[in-house]
Each structure stands twice: as C-alpha cells, then as structure tokens.
Amino acid sequence: MSAFLDGALRPRLGVTLGVIAFALVEIAALGLLVTPDVVAHLEPGVLARNVDDDGAALTHALVTAQRAPDRSAHIALVGASSMREAFWHIDTLRDAVAGALEVPDASALGAFDLTSGGQALAESLAVLRALPETPHGAVVLGIGPGTLYADRAELQARFEHPTSALAVDDMNAVARVLGMPERVSTGVYFFDHLQFFVSRPQVPVRLAVGAVAPRRHRYLGRVQWTDERWGERVDALRVGFERRARDNALVSAHLVALEQTLTHLQRQTQWRPILLEPPLAPRALPALAEARRAAHALVAPLAARLGVPLVDLDAEAALVDEDFHDYTHLRSEEAMRRYEKRLAALVARHLSGPNPSAVRP
Amino acid sequence: MTSPRVARALGIALQIIVLGQLLVIALGGLYAASAGARVFRYAGF
Numbered sequence: 001m002s003a004f005l006d007g008a009l010r011p012r013l014g015v016t017l018g019v020i021a022f023a024l025v026e027i028a029a030l031g032l033l034v035t036p037d038v039v040a041h042l043e044p045g046v047l048a049r050n051v052d053d054d055g056a057a058l059t060h061a062l063v064t065a066q067r068a069p070d071r072s073a074h075i076a077l078v079g080a081s082s083m084r085e086a087f088w089h090i091d092t093l094r095d096a097v098a099g100a101l102e103v104p105d106a107s108a109l110g111a112f113d114l115t116s117g118g119q120a121l122a123e124s125l126a127v128l129r130a131l132p133e134t135p136h137g138a139v140v141l142g143i144g145p146g147t148l149y150a151d152r153a154e155l156q157a158r159f160e161h162p163t164s165a166l167a168v169d170d171m172n173a174v175a176r177v178l179g180m181p182e183r184v185s186t187g188v189y190f191f192d193h194l195q196f197f198v199s200r201p202q203v204p205v206r207l208a209v210g211a212v213a214p215r216r217h218r219y220l221g222r223v224q225w226t227d228e229r230w231g232e233r234v235d236a237l238r239v240g241f242e243r244r245a246r247d248n249a250l251v252s253a254h255l256v257a258l259e260q261t262l263t264h265l266q267r268q269t270q271w272r273p274i275l276l277e278p279p280l281a282p283r284a285l286p287a288l289a290e291a292r293r294a295a296h297a298l299v300a301p302l303a304a305r306l307g308v309p310l311v312d313l314d315a316e317a318a319l320v321d322e323d324f325h326d327y328t329h330l331r332s333e334e335a336m337r338r339y340e341k342r343l344a345a346l347v348a349r350h351l352s353g354p355n356p357s358a359v360r361p
Numbered sequence: 362m363t364s365p366r367v368a369r370a371l372g373i374a375l376q377i378i379v380l381g382q383l384l385v386i387a388l389g390g391l392y393a394a395s396a397g398a399r400v401f402r403y404a405g406f
Binding site: 003004006007012014015019020021022053160161163194195199200 | 365366381
C-alpha cells in the first residue's frame with residue numbers, strides 16, 4: 001500500500017512528462033473520435049448543457065438529418081423560437097402531413113426539427129445549406145422582422161462564437177455575403193467546433209449517467225403578458241425592429257444570402273423551400289404590423305422571383321391573443337396543434353404539387 | 362499479493378491519468394474563457 005501511495009502521490013519529472021503526453025493523446029483522440037457520425041449516434045440530450053440547450057439539439061438534429069435513410073419524402077423546419085413554439089412536435093406534424101397526403105405509414109416520411117431559440121437568419125441559411133442533396137422534401141423557413149433585421153454586433157458574435165456546430169464552410173458561405181468574419185476550417189470536426197465542445201464539458205458525465213431530456217416548449221402553460229408587460233415590451237420591440245431595419249446594408253445582404261441559399265436548394269438539392277412568417281399576436285399588430293409589412297415587402301419579390309411560397313398562416317389557424325404568451329410564442333398545446341394542422345396542410349400541398357419528384361401516396 | 366514495484370507503477374499510472382485528465386479539463390476551460398465560447402441562453406421575453 002505504501003508503495004502504491006508513493007507512486008500515486010510523489011511528484012516526479014517522469015510523471016509530469018507522462019501527464020503532458022496523456023493530455024496530448026487525449027486531445028488527439030477527441031479529434032479522431034468526435035465526428036458527426038458519432039454525434040448522430042448519441043442520444044439528443046448527451047450534448048446538451050441543460051434541458052434548454054437548443055444549440056446542442058440543433059447540432060444533433062442536423063447531423064441526424066444528414067444521415068437519414070432516404071424515404072418517400074422529408075420534412076424539415078428551420079427557424080427561431082417563434083417557429084419552435086408554433087407546432088406541437090415534429091412527429092405529430094409528420095403524422096398530419098402523412099394524413100393529408102393519404103400516406104398510410106407516416107414513417108415513410110422523414111421529419112426534422114431544425115428550429116432553435118435565438119436562431120439568427122444567417123444560421124438558418126447555414127442549416128439550409130447543410131441539408132443533404134438527395135432526399136426529396138419540403139423545408140419550411142421561418143422568416144419575419146425578428147430574424148430579417150439583425151443587430152450587427154450580435155450577429156458578428158454568432159459567427160465568432162457559434163452556439164451550435166454548423167459546418168464552417170456553410171457558415172463562411174453566409175458570412176462572405178453578410179460581411180461577417182469567416183473562420184478557418186481545420187478539416188477536423190472536433191477542432192472546427194472547439195468552442196461548442198469545450199463549453200459542454202459535461203458530455204462525459206452524460207455518457208456515464210444518462211442524457212437529459214431536451215425541453216421542447218418554453219412557453220407552454222405560461223400566462224399571457226400582463227397589460228403592464230405589454231406596455232413595457234411591445235414598444236421596445238418596435239423600436240428595436242426599426243433600429244435594425246435602418247441597417248440597410250445588412251438587410252440587403254441578408255436578402256442576397258437568402259436568395260443565394262434558396263437558389264442553391266432549388267438547383268443543387270431536391271428540397272422545396274417554403275417561407276413562413278411566424279405567428280404574431282393580434283394585439284401586437286398596432287405596434288408591429290408596420291415592421292412585419294416592411295419585412296414582407298422586402299422578401300415577397302424575391303420569393304415571387306424564385307417561385308417560393310411566402311405564407312402567413314395566422315388567420316387560417318385562427319390565432320387569437322389568448323393563444324400567445326407574448327407577441328409571437330404560442331402558449332397552449334391546443335393552439336400549437338391548431339397551427340400545426342395548417343402547417344401540415346401547407347407542407348402536404350407543397351410536397352404533392354406539380355413537381356416530377358413529388359411524393360406519391 | 363502485488364509486489365511493491367507493481368504497486369508503485371499502478372500509483373504512477375493513476376497519478377498520470379488523474380492529472381492528465383485535469384490538465385485537459387483545465388486547458389478546455391482556459392480556451393473557452395479566452396475564446397469567449399458561448400451557449401445561447403434563453404433570456405425570456
């Protein structure tokens with residue numbers, strides 16, 4: 001026992017060198033072993049720092065989508081929290097699409113939830129660029145004033161400090177158009193996303209004791225904003241949108257990046273894009289209708305030119321103020337399912353439209 | 362019964378593994394702090 005303690009506790013030059021060698025070998029091993037294939041095989045909650053870690057959820061969902069077996073059709077949703085909270089679950093959405101298409105087995109459809117809280121439009125575009133080329137499918141991108149108008153400093157931070165492990169090349173393709181900083185790719189997944197992984201040091205513990213269950217909805221069951229809260233927040237939102245909208249160069253660059261990405265999807269892949277304006281509470285219209293109208297006016301000509309639908313489902317889903325926690329996030333399962341039903345019908349129409357590769361029941 | 366030589370070698374190996382692991386964690390933490398690595402935090406509305 002004393003010999004063991006002597007070995008374990010006494011400092012030695014050889015031990016110091018051994019510690020450094022061990023660390024180098026472990027870092028090299030992480031570079032070799034942590035690959036997108038490995039991440040795709042993990043449970044979704046293993047990477048998550050906590051139940052609300054949407055960056056980890058998006059990372060996992062995207063590598064899973066990229067490796068999904070080919071099915072008769074695929075569905076993907078991309079966007080920020082307003083999109084995440086607009087439908088109940090990607091599986092129930094898939095079931096509803098299958099029902100609308102009269103596909104007897106819903107598992108014949110692949111479905112991917114690529115929404116995440118705070119997802120910038122630039123990140124959404126990088127996600128769209130990362131979609132695999134071959135599966136035939138419909139991808140819905142949430143776009144409105146909340147994402148089209150970006151704060152330049154916040155956006156720059158997203159490129160310098162990514163919150164999800166989106167491919168460097170895809171982020172750089174968007175960064176070039178937006179005038180944002182590009183990163184150098186090492187060609188090694190782990191090192192390309194070092195910031196992502198080092199900010200999640202709990203992964204080995206999760207592997208040992210089990211993954212957390214990611215929380216899908218943050219606003220479920222919450223009360224509506226009080227009158228006081230509306231007074232405090234809605235004008236601040238309007239002022240924020242107006243300030244961001246004045247950065248004409250950045251707004252124009254976003255539109256260029258959007259057009260390039262949609263064109264890429266149409267020419268290089270079999271995904272058919274749909275642009276969806278996220279829900280907006282009727283009560284917010286007096287303050288935010290102008291921002292929404294202005295964003296719509298900027299995107300609509302581009303969408304028309306490319307033949308991409310630009311859709312607002314709020315009226316069709318009969319959304320009322322009671323359905324919302326705040327100005328854009330739905331707060332009840334009933335409202336989410338109601339919206340999801342309309343969304344499924346939209347996706348089904350799009351999938352079964354006049355396209356040679358459209359899904360056939 | 363393990364010989365003293367083997368016991369000492371096991372102790373050294375344990376020390377290398379524990380300190381090596383701590384070094385990796387420390388390096389990761391230093392990199393995260395210096396690079397300003399972020400996890401998106403829900404701030405609420």
